[in-house]
Amino acid sequence: MNEQPHFILDGRRVPFEDGQTLMTAALEAGVYIPHLCFNPEFTPHGSCRVCLVKVNGRVQAACTTPAAAGLTVQSEIEELRELRRGILQMLFVEGNHVCPACEKSGACQLQAVAYYVGMLAPHYTHFYPRHPVDASHPEAVIDFNRCILCELCVRASRDVDGKNVFAIQGRGLQARLVVNTPSGQLGATSFSIDDKAAQVCPTGTILIKHRGYETPIGQRLYDRKPISMVGDVAQVPESQGGRRHD
């Protein structure tokens, strides 16, 4: 009898099929590995580095590591929680994440993953960069202060919407999400709030106008249960407090 190949994740057998990564196999088996730039609907990116796991003792990104039989993978260990916390803290000081003033607070994946890994404070020295807010579009706003460069909107607009509205430009700490128009304004693009790109942002960078603070505190997506139980904001339907169109 041919048994399905599997690897061991935190002591648990995780079966996989050819072509799956540690992340997709774990997800299918119902095991949560924290992540930000990964979205099962898109090609893995491997940039946020939050999904780091230890594969046979070596730290690797779960979203880009092909699943293979016999691997021993560790995820929920203090060493990795600390590593992930450090990366989350870097993201928090890199941008301007003022949760009390953000419409997406409570339904923000960045926040939820930070809760999940037990981040209490940003720890590092803040950069306080100056970023614009683009409200030129009649139905959507982009607050670049909250962008974590996951490129999900870039990928969604290019690969699903076929519009290529977004891009990343620049190098190092100067890398920026930009809008592909000569003016750089969202209002000058064909972007629509029905686009996939409007449904995948893990933070409050891309916002739908006239719809802020709809859910009372205490009832928001991640208020009561951790992201490991609730799922990614991009996968949860709008009617249940997520971003996915019903």
Next chain:
Amino acid sequence: MAEPMTFAQTVRDIVRRHGGLSTRLLQILREVQDHLTWLPSEALEQVAEELGLSPDKVRGVAKFYSFLYTDPRGSYDILFSDNITDRMLGNRELLHYLCERFGIGIGETRADGVVSVGTTSCTGMCDQGPAALVNGYTLTRLDRARLDRIVELVNGRIPLEQWPREFFEVTSNIRRADILLGRHFADGAAVRAVLRRGPEAMLDELVKSGLRGQGGAGYKSAAKWMACRNAPGEVKYVVCNADEGEPGTFKDRVLMQDFADLVFEGMTLCGRVIGARQGFVYLRGEYRYLLKALRETLQRRRETGLLGEAILGDPSFNFDIDIHLGAGAYVCGEESALIESLEGKHGVPRIRPPFPTTHGYLNRPTVVNNVETFAAAAKIAVEGGEWFASRGTAESKGTKLLSLSGDCERPGIYEYPFGVTVQRVLEDCGARDAQGIQMAGPAGHTVSAKQFGRRICFEDLATGGSFMVFDRSRDILDGIRNFTQFFVHESCGFCTPCRVGTSLMRDLVTKVHTGHGTRQDLEEMRKLGRIMQVACHCGLGQTAPNPVLDSLDEFPEAYERRLRSTAYEPAFDLNAALEEARQLTGRRDPGAYLNERDLLLGAMP
């Protein structure tokens, strides 16, 4: 800027000359910039249109490479090499002097648009600095007299072609030669040998030779070639990594300047072995001065039947080489980022696996090797694998080219059999009073005097060839801070721990270097460094904290003598943070300042 009509025509001509290929995008942008001195939006949009690319893609590439400008720059664009070895030779003083003479600040363009002055990462002239680039062409041995003359030339709008030749002179400074540099090599000998022996026998020789990647990573060359040879697919490529960006390294410069035939020959025989018809040299932008001569060498080789169709008359042996010029991005030295750049994109390292041997240039099987590796392969083809393996150590066969710079009497290129001790190298180059060396560049190892008995080989101190000497008059921390700034500048920005971590590290080192750090900050550096080492996407970020982590262990006193006795110090200068408000209010009363006594209160243990 030129007239609109001519401008559009110029862009069109350049794109046509490159066959309208999007893989040539970086080369096209370089040439457009040569004509316009920078890349205005209209130019980028036109390039996009001509190539059928989206304008954002073209702008993304233009914004990634530090030698491409999306803001106006001077017709004479002068960039000082800012490696620590240039600093040791007094480049900062010269930089300030030149800026003063032109009446501009660092990084600025003069109002008349004629000249701009800035800095750039190491230009690979550490043995003859202080160095700079003017419109991409190398200037060496700068001093005040030379700068005075440059000011006259610039102000007189004298074309570069009419500047004194000696300003651009690059000498090779080969101080010690062994089997690679010392033995005569007849053009065509390696290609003939591989034709005679056949590809499989050539691979056998390569296996016997034990040759490993000379860029520093040390992957077995035979295994790489074999994997590529066996990879499915009709179309394969050979890529020579001449993006020698590791500060302090310049051996590939010398190989490309004096031994280009040897390198091309190594590439050609690789093409024969793996079944490739096309090779590329990815030459770092800083070595633009070599481009003309290299193209002439390629042409001569075509004319003598050593390159192109039917090499040496064998109709089944077709291989040609094209040269791509980089544009100021250290990360492109990473092989998958290099391939991205070669494809005309911005150089972000790919997710690996798959590796280039199966999915490389245009997703075809590709061998990427360092310049020195190809040169060695050519020698092995002629002399045999055993001959090569008779030198070196058990795990590191053959010889290594070292680029010596910093505090030594005879900087230059030294070729040693692998296994030579640091001490021996220091003696040979006339480094009398070394307190430490930076081995393999900022990404390598900081080595203190107590470790000078260590050997240079993959088993001990692995290196791509950079060897920078610091004597006892130097402050090691000057170097470490310079290296952290280098990584800030060169991080591609793709992954979080490198993008953010390099800046956090630079700021911590700067805090300590300027006398504001405490023991707590040293602990922070270690913690941050450990995160970066394991969490970053590619080797750049993983090695970026090395100089800090190494020097904390090897030169603890360099840090400790600067530490404050306090338990904790603010992350920023509190009193300076009041200056703006003092100016706006005109206040100068005691309450408008935070004095040392105020600040000590909260900082005591």
Next chain:
Amino acid sequence: MIEPRLKVATCSLAGCFGCHMSLLDLDERLFDLAERVELDRSPLTDIKELGECDIGLIEGGVCNAENVHVLMEFRARCKTLIAIGACALNGGIPAMRNQFALKDCLEESYLRGVGLVDPQIPNDPEIPLLLAQVHPVHEVVKIDYFLPGCPPSADTIWTFVNQLLSGQPVALSYTQIHYD
């Protein structure tokens, strides 16, 4: 048996006193607390001089010279210093001014504001001078514990204080950690 009460001081720097209001939301638990701690300098006691304390609670970020003085003094006199609330942790709402130059902030408020008579940027020595940017407290002094929230709920504060006072490791439940 009566144990000696721990001395606790609190202050609000660049904050809104919301964290203090949340502290008051402890309601009847305040009686329990009062048996175990004695308040020193705090907006709740109106004691102006800070004595030697076991615990200091800092609400708010650091926006001016006075904030720096107060924070330094708290650090010097409190054995354990706790940053409480979003503003103390990352600058919070006040740090949104970091998006603008200080000059623009002051001119917008004092020179271009609506209904100003004889507009001028205040320069009285009595008024604390503003820092160029607002900073979280950990960028100025060492902080021993961080308690996030805007504000942290009374329950969170209660859990935290109980764990701290009883010498247990601080461990908050999922619903007790939030940044807003």
